[in-house]
Amino acid sequence: MDETDLNRYNIDWYNQVRGKSKIVIKPKTTEEVSKILSFCNEQMLAVCPQGGNTCVSGASVPVFDEIILSSDLMNKIISLDENSGVLVCQAGCILENLNNYVADKHLLLPLDLGSKGSCHIGGNISTNAGGLRLLRYGSLHGNVLGLEVVKASGEILDCLSTLKKDNTGYHLHHLFIGSEGTLGFLTKVAIQCPPQSKAVCLAFLAKNELGEILSAVEVIDTPSMDTVNEHLKLSSPIGKHEYYLLLETKGSDEGHDQQKLNKFLESVLNTNLISDGAIASEPAKYHAMWALRERLPEAFLHDGYVFNYDLTVPLEYYYKLVADVREHVGSRAHRVFGFGHLGDGNIHLQVSVKEFSKQMKQHIETFLFKKIKELNGSISAEHGVGFLKAPHLSSIKNESSFKLMKSLKALMDPNAILNPYKVLEN
Amino acid sequence: MDETDLNRYNIDWYNQVRGKSKIVIKPKTTEEVSKILSFCNEQMLAVCPQGGNTCVSGASVPVFDEIILSSDLMNKIISLDENSGVLVCQAGCILENLNNYVADKHLLLPLDLGSKGSCHIGGNISTNAGGLRLLRYGSLHGNVLGLEVVKASGEILDCLSTLKKDNTGYHLHHLFIGSEGTLGFLTKVAIQCPPQSKAVCLAFLAKNELGEILSAVEVIDTPSMDTVNEHLKLSSPIGKHEYYLLLETKGSDEGHDQQKLNKFLESVLNTNLISDGAIASEPAKYHAMWALRERLPEAFLHDGYVFNYDLTVPLEYYYKLVADVREHVGSRAHRVFGFGHLGDGNIHLQVSVKEFSKQMKQHIETFLFKKIKELNGSISAEHGVGFLKAPHLSSIKNESSFKLMKSLKALMDPNAILNPYKVLEN
Structure with a gap:
């Protein structure tokens, strides 16, 4: 791999952390991950787990010369149960590809991010990614049913339950949601996909009154809009204002949803809380509106x-x-x-x-x-x-939580080979 | 405390496990729990944590003479943020009381159980209770935002975040959801309460088509209905059939919900999948229908x-x-x-x-x-x-999960004083 290729794995999305690793390993199977980690653990070699490398806190890139263990080639979809909506796949599947795959069965992934075209589902889960659909579908702790994880020792931990309800013993897979690759390397994922809504409306304007159909409320301020306008030539559909709200509904009956949305807009316009608004339900207009919000992080890179x-x-x-x-x-x-x-x-x-x-x-x-x-x-x-943010963790966490985090890390990765210098700084 | 009083704490809801503890301690504060556990841990005295004692797998009663540590008196509501819907309370609050409390602010608890009149929220979380609203609002892993827990050593672990999104470090509170009091004693709870739906419809009859408004689908068979009929004198509103389905919708607009429900019923009646049905939206009829399902466990006790x-x-x-x-x-x-x-x-x-x-x-x-x-x-x-079910755990869990559970137990409770003989049999 030459320098340019290596840079893709060494430098993070926002260009804030630059590692200088010379080794990127791309296993295809859980067994390969197991062998690699077992070897690294015996030899005390530090490993940086990496998905799509779209993390913006520096969790996914090496700090020094850690071996990069990439899920790039772990991109197989294993099964989709159309009745229950449970998708099982390898951790390296790209979020957007999964979303397209389940869309054929009228399902959707319960999360959506600006980086969906390159982020890996395993990385999303390791970092407990939030994103645009959290309001409606809840966090990954609610949607991830099971995980297969390789521990630092190389031992394969099978918690890949595909059941919506399984209350037998400790709910181990939650340990790995949001632990940023410091407790294990995710290899397989079982995730609950909710049914696709038949009707989607988007309004460029606030919450309440819309209840169960409200799926996203995003706010954008003037300088943000200026940045998108300046660097990406995208502009607000309703002229210049101080704040913009982007409100999305997803329901099963388009007539009902439009009625609810119109009633809501009417009531807020009457209160003078909102000065203008536009509604989109056709796909082109809808995508143009979402782009204003979704492409914001891209616009900053030019600023x-x-x-x-x-x-x-x-x-x-x-x-x-x-x-x-x-x-x-x-x-x-x-x-x-x-x-x-x-x-x-x-x-x-x-x-x-x-x-x-x-x-x-x-x-x-x-x-x-x-x-x-x-x-x-x-x-x-x-x-x-x-x-x-690792240097700040001890000051924001109370002592008891910080201590337990350290004990868990020591239990799961006694040689501290997994994603060193991240989260706990060890 | 005399024998009859003690029985309430020694015998489980379904009368399947009988302990013979002579000591029930009812602390009021976290600090008291901390002192009690610290003492028990030093003296190697086994402790059985207990909430409302409505567990039906024997997790909440002593097996021998363990000291019962009851959350009976830990029933203070600490705060309710009306904007975000976040409720903070002590672990011994009764589910129904909490539900009534938040109802004034047009909110509801994200779980509902037949035992709501006596179960404690701390016990619900320790046992990861499912219940009737899971379909709509998801599991407690998605709804519990934070916990305060006293470890076996008496150390107070403060993970009582009230934020919907907090991605700093390991998500420790999930360890205690569903670990049945074997890793710590819950003292405080922060839980997300969703907004109450304005419209509630109940139909006595299946899933799809109703999408976002569907909050529960319960099935009851003939012998179940016979039991309720025989022992509690409750009867089906639609005569005798082989299976009964109880379907609840909760939406923000009653007109929309009834339209969706009627459209659905019409389409299933046309397919001959359903032979008869009744719809209730008035409270009395609604409660009578739910009672058929909710009072089933009570009816069995007579069977x-x-x-x-x-x-x-x-x-x-x-x-x-x-x-x-x-x-x-x-x-x-x-x-x-x-x-x-x-x-x-x-x-x-x-x-x-x-x-x-x-x-x-x-x-x-x-x-x-x-x-x-x-x-x-x-x-x-x-x-x-x-x-x-503890004797079956090793056969249903794979070896790697079982081993990790044991390691976590040893880490959190090295003297194995918390809820012995449960879950892991140690």
């Missing part, structure tokens, strides 16, 4: 260096936080902007600057993390801890 | 000794299993009947006999468990392992 934070805050502070940070950094930043999953209290806050500097990073984070702690929020709503 | 099994099987075998067991036991049983959550593939199979005998138990279980293994099902869909 100098971007410090990005993935936060959960109480709803009443949701946007005030962006304003506070904007005031704090003042003219030292090019743009401070926020967008995200309003329905979950999850905001993606971005500060773009000409170029990276340690001082600026510290200036932002000292202020921001103190604020988040005061608000009882989370400094990583969905992106995980990875390498970038 | 001699009942061997009861809580199984998940592939949908195509859902009822065939009952017929197979009926044939297997023949005239040795008074009644063999089945009812349960069709939507989840979960059937409650019951065999009633004049009186308990070991031979009969073995006769049923040898046949039944072999069958479930062949079908790749689960011998405990929602009731857990407890004491009654």
